[in-house]
Amino acid sequence: MGTTQSPKHRKHLLDDTTKEINEWTGEAKAVEIHPLRMFSEVFDRHSQDDADEVFSAGTKVTTPPLAAVSDAPVKPWLFSRVLVILMVTFGLLLLLFYAFKNERVLPGLLVMGSLVVPLALVVYFFEVNVFKNVSIWRVVEVFLIGGVASMVATMLLYSLIPTSNGTDLWSAVLIGLIEETGKLLIIAIFINHLQLNYVFNGMLIGAAIGAGFAAFETSGYGMDYGLIVLMIRSWQAIGTHTIWSAMVGAAVVFAKDDYRPLTTQTVLRPKFMRFYFMAVALHALWDWRAPLAWLDIFYIHQLILIVLGWVVIFVLIEAGLREVRTLRQAGIPSEEHIFLPLP
Incomplete structure (x- = not known):
């Protein structure tokens, strides 16, 4: 009896979770999550021209008017x-390192091992941005400058707030607060500077900055602790800084008032605070060494947090599609759709 009911109970739990998170975005209903549908085009054939078309988005010529923006379920594949x-x-x-004993490739291993997952995730969020109003050039700029700048901001906060390197809950909470706040400052600066107003835009900028942070941080850990740690952190990056910062980027957009610049007052809004503290909580739980030995088996601890993090992302994607429908129904003129020229 219990076995036959378990899928139903899991469905109810997922529905309750997505409904609660979706209420934070302004809609009181559960979100249907269909990963197989979302990733269905991953296994389809695509030509070089298809890839070029994806990467050409965001220019003056290729940014579509708002009326042409699709609210259909997103199906990214190029990532x-x-x-x-x-x-x-x-x-x-x-292969060069282990088979041919070539130690000169170690710097390349550190760089590539750190980039594998974060950079692929940046392309994922680039594809998900259905407004197609941010160019790949801009994304690379945010990834590099924003990633390093967020590390600088974090280090400044660490110098001001005493913390320890422990894995107890309090230390983990402090680390989560400091690092997510450091990234938040840079995310907010970029979103304000680029005058971005849409949920998908906020997620993309946040993801690019978080991915840069993750890549540079992982390369440092790899240099200190070796290739095994590098590879572990590499696959785990699917559920860490990149998606946490995507949440924060969406939160920044939620906090803006009628597309006006973000202010210290607007960050007190519940929509912002909930997603910001969700990112902090996920970060803290990730760093916390829970007193439950079974959580360390096959990385169960991390896998649970990865799944929860992606549930939040899928809800935010649905909120972004709902925003497209709302804007189109409101009849906002297409010329108000934002194009981002290079500086």
Whole structure:
């Protein structure tokens, strides 16, 4: 009896969770999560022209008017090709290192191992941005400058707030607060500077900054602790800084008032606070060494948090599609759709 009911109970739990999170975005209903549908095009054939078309988005010519923006379920695929290319490159570098004892490839291993998952995730969020109003050039700029700047902001906060390197809950909470706040400051600066107003835009900018943070941080850990730690942190990056910062980026957009710049007052809004503290909580729980030994078996602790983090992301994607429908129904003129020229 219990076995036959378990899928139903899991469905109710998922529905309750997505409904609660979706209420934070302004809609009181559960979100249907269909990962197989979302990733269905990953296994389809795509030409080089298809890839070029995806990467051409965000220019003055290729940014569509708001009336042409699709609110259909997103089906990104190019990120998987980027992931394969990065993995193959990393694999060849490992071959050079282990089979041919070539130690000169170690810097390349550190760089590529750190980039594999974060960079693929950036492409994923680039594809998910259905407004297509941010160019890949801009994303690379945010990834590099924003990633390093967020580390600088974090280090400044660490110098002001005493913390320890422990894995107890309080230390983990402090680390989560400091690092997510450091990234938040840079995310807010970029979103304000680029005058971005849409949920998908906020997620993309947040993800790019979080991915940069993750890549540079992981390369440092790899240098200190070796290739095994590098590879562990690499696959775990699917559920860490990149998606946490995507949540914070969405929260920044939620906090803006009628597309006006973010202020210290607007960050007190519940929509912002809930998603910001969700990112902090996920970060803290990730760093916390829970007093339950079974959570360390096969990385159960991390896998649970990865799934929960992606549930939040899927809800935010649904909120972004709902925003598209709302804007189109409101009849906002297409010329008000934002195009981001290069500086």
